[in-house]
Amino acid sequence: MAAGTLYTYPDSFRANKALIAAQYSGAAVTVDANFKLGETNKSADFLKKFPNGKVPAFEGSDGFCLSESNAIAYYVSNSQLHGENNKDAALIQQWISFSDNEILPASCTWVFPCLGITQFNKPDTERAKEQVKKVLTVLNDHFLTRTFAVGERVTLADISLACNLQSLYEMVLDDGFRKPFQNVNRWFTTVINQPQFKKVLGEVKLCTKMAVFDAKKYQELHGAKGGAGDQKKKEKKQPQQQKPKKSEPKPAAKNDDEEEDEPKPKEAKDPFAALPKGTMNLDEFKREFSNKDILTEAVPYFWKNLDTEVYSIWTCEYLDSLEGKMTFMVCNLIEGMFQRIEKLRKHAFGSMLILGENKKHKVKGLWFWRTQDLVFTLSPDWSIDYESYSWTKMDPTSEETKELVSKYFVQEGNFGEAGEVADSKIFK
Numbered sequence: 157m158a159a160g161t162l163y164t165y166p167d168s169f170r171a172n173k174a175l176i177a178a179q180y181s182g183a184a185v186t187v188d189a190n191f192k193l194g195e196t197n198k199s200a201d202f203l204k205k206f207p208n209g210k211v212p213a214f215e216g217s218d219g220f221c222l223s224e225s226n227a228i229a230y231y232v233s234n235s236q237l238h239g240e241n242n243k244d245a246a247l248i249q250q251w252i253s254f255s256d257n258e259i260l261p262a263s264c265t266w267v268f269p270c271l272g273i274t275q276f277n278k279p280d281t282e283r284a285k286e287q288v289k290k291v292l293t294v295l296n297d298h299f300l301t302r303t304f305a306v307g308e309r310v311t312l313a314d315i316s317l318a319c320n321l322q323s324l325y326e327m328v329l330d331d332g333f334r335k336p337f338q339n340v341n342r343w344f345t346t347v348i349n350q351p352q353f354k355k356v357l358g359e360v361k362l363c364t365k366m367a368v369f370d371a372k373k374y375q376e377l378h379g380a381k382g383g384a385g386d387q388k389k390k391e392k393k394q395p396q397q398q399k400p401k402k403s404e405p406k407p408a409a410k411n412d413d414e415e416e417d418e419p420k421p422k423e424a425k426d427p428f429a430a431l432p433k434g435t436m437n438l439d440e441f442k443r444e445f446s447n448k449d450i451l452t453e454a455v456p457y458f459w460k461n462l463d464t465e466v467y468s469i470w471t472c473e474y475l476d477s478l479e480g481k482m483t484f485m486v487c488n489l490i491e492g493m494f495q496r497i498e499k500l501r502k503h504a505f506g507s508m509l510i511l512g513e514n515k516k517h518k519v520k521g522l523w524f525w526r527t528q529d530l531v532f533t534l535s536p537d538w539s540i541d542y543e544s545y546s547w548t549k550m551d552p553t554s555e556e557t558k559e560l561v562s563k564y565f566v567q568e569g570n571f572g573e574a575g576e577v578a579d580s581k582i583f584k
Contacts, residue, residue, distance in 0.1 A: 159184035163192040163202070169319045170225035170354050171212040174232050176315050176540045181234035185214075191563060206578060226252055226365035229312060239356035247306045251313035253487045254291075255320045257581060262287035267323045272373030277503070289322060292337045299339035303346065310347060318347050322360060323578045327569060329364045338473045427504055427534035431527055434466030438526070442505065450565050458561065463553045468528045471560065472545040474519035483579055486510050486517050490581045495542040497583075504531060506583035507564040512575035520574060521545075522564035523583075 158178075162185050164171035171187075178185040188196075196202055197209050205221045206213040214228045215221050222228050230238070239245035265284035265521055269276040300307070305313035325334070325344060334341055347353055348360045395465070441461065445454040478486055490508050497504075505524035511518045525531040532542035550557040568582040 157181065157183055158216065160186075160214055160218075160220070162187050162212055162213040162228070162233075163191050163196065163206075163215050164188075165191070165218075168212060169322055172322075173225050173229040173312075173319050174214065174355055175323045175356045176319070177229040177233035177237055177312065177398075179355050180237055180310065183232040183234075185232050186575065187307075192418065192570075203317065214351045215455065224488065226256070226316065229315065234313060236309065237315070239311060240307060244311075248311050248313040252316045253303050253484050253579070254294075255313075255316040256488060257491045258287070258291050258294075259317070259320045259324075261491070262291070263320060264495070265323050265498070266366075267327050269369040269374070270327055270367035270372045270413050273379045275374060276371075277368035280498075287331075292334075292340050293341045296337045297339075299343045303343070308351075310350060312430075314343075318353065319345060322348075322357070323572055325362055327361060327363055327367045330363045334362075342541075347484060350378060350426070350580070360453070379581050411431070421511075427503070428526060432466050434463035434526065436461050436463040436467060438502065438505065438558060444582065445505075445565070451562060455562050457556070458565075462524070466528075467524050467526055469522070469550040469552055469557060469561070471548045472521045472523065474545055476544055478517045478519065480515050481517060483510060483514050483517065484517060487579055487581065489539075490519065494581065494583050496540050497538045498534070500531065500534075501584065504583065507579045508569060509564065509567060509577050510579040510581075511571050511577060514578070516573040517578065520571065522560055537576050 158181070162171060162174060164187060175185060175187070177183075177388075188279060191211075193211070197206070197211055197213070202213075203209055205215060206223050210223060212225055212228060213221070213223045214231070222231055239248045262284040264274075265280050266288065268274040269281065302383070304310055305317060321344060345362075348357060354525040430570070441458060442452075444457045448454055448457075487510065490510070504523060506521055508519060508521040511520060527534070530542065531549060532538045564570075566581075568577055570576055
């Protein structure tokens with residue numbers, strides 16, 4: 157049975173997945189009480205064990221080190237949580253991926269401004285609300301005839317879904333918003349009241365009044381943690397304003413060193429401000445893609461409206477080895493990239509494919525965006541992942557490009573030596 161130490165900051169919904177799983181399995185998992193975010197995880201000793209410096213991170217009593225919350229939860233859980241057979245196990249991984257890829261990004265976009273962590277952006281928040289409605293509808297249909305996500309008892313699927321939904325239920329899903337989703341509400345209240353959940357989460361109180369953007373808290377947090385460049389900007393705008401005292405404690409809600417897929421604060425300047433807008437209505441294309449038949453309507457719409465003077469098409473392939481990586485791990489890798497380029501959504505569209513067999517995957521993608529060059533170089537916040545891929549600019553007039561656009565938009569079929577599509581992600 158697994159045993160070891162979990163490094164995390166308090167009340168981390170990611171760490172909670174592992175802690176709840178350990179409650180079910182009986183694994184002896186202890187949270188390091190001396191862990192200090194921004195200090196412990198930047199120490200040489202920590203980075204030697206966990207080179208990415210992110211939390212949660214797990215160190216077994218036998219010296220085995222593991223990062224990434226889903227992997228840790230899997231390791232400290234037991235066969236009951238993994239599913240009774242291969243089909244159930246696959247369904248559990250499906251719901252874990254759904255939880256991280258479909259729920260979590262929208263949850264962060266909507267909830268983080270309410271906590272003052274990120275700046276409020278109305279279009280992004282409205283889009284997040286619609287996405288939350290969409291996923292709750294999917295779950296509501298699923299739980300119409302089911303008590304738990306997979307099988308007849310709690311699995312890692314329920315743990316992942318509940319942890320990623322918790323902040324929504326606590327902060328923004330008030331009575332009116334959640335009323336149409338009674339099946340999901342029943343399931344959520346069922347699982348959070350299981351003894352193993354309550355031991356970790358305590359008493360989860362459902363939202364009674366929808367939280368809104370807290371501008372004062374945002375200013376406090378980002379005034380306290382702003383870098384030298386940010387401080388200079390503030391001094392120019394407010395010459396008489398006193399600088400924060402060095403002795404001021406940093407806010408407890410600081411999240412600079414949270415896991416890699418946490419969104420960053422809104423950029424001060426739009427990198428696209430000086431670039432031509434072109435004639436293509438990208439939002440309209442995304443609606444066509446989401447709501448209509450892809451091959452017969454979305455693809456023709458794309459080619460009819462693509463402004464090739466402004467937009468460019470690119471293909472990419474992940475360069476590092478994915479040997480031994482489970483499909484859900486590769487999904488998390490892609491979703492992490494999506495989170496880091498969140499502010500690029502209104503200027504780009506991408507289709508990423510996970511190809512081949514489990515533990516022998518390749519990742520390829522097709523993107524188009526509002527510039528003729530590599531878009532990731534426009535902002536340092538977008539440049540973290542792109543060097544892990546090879547990028548090829550495509551000729552929009554060629555038959556090869558037209559064929560690839562159709563294949564990547566549909567996200568099905570055989571891609572030669574890379575194999576069949578195992579899973580896929582859309583950035584829109």
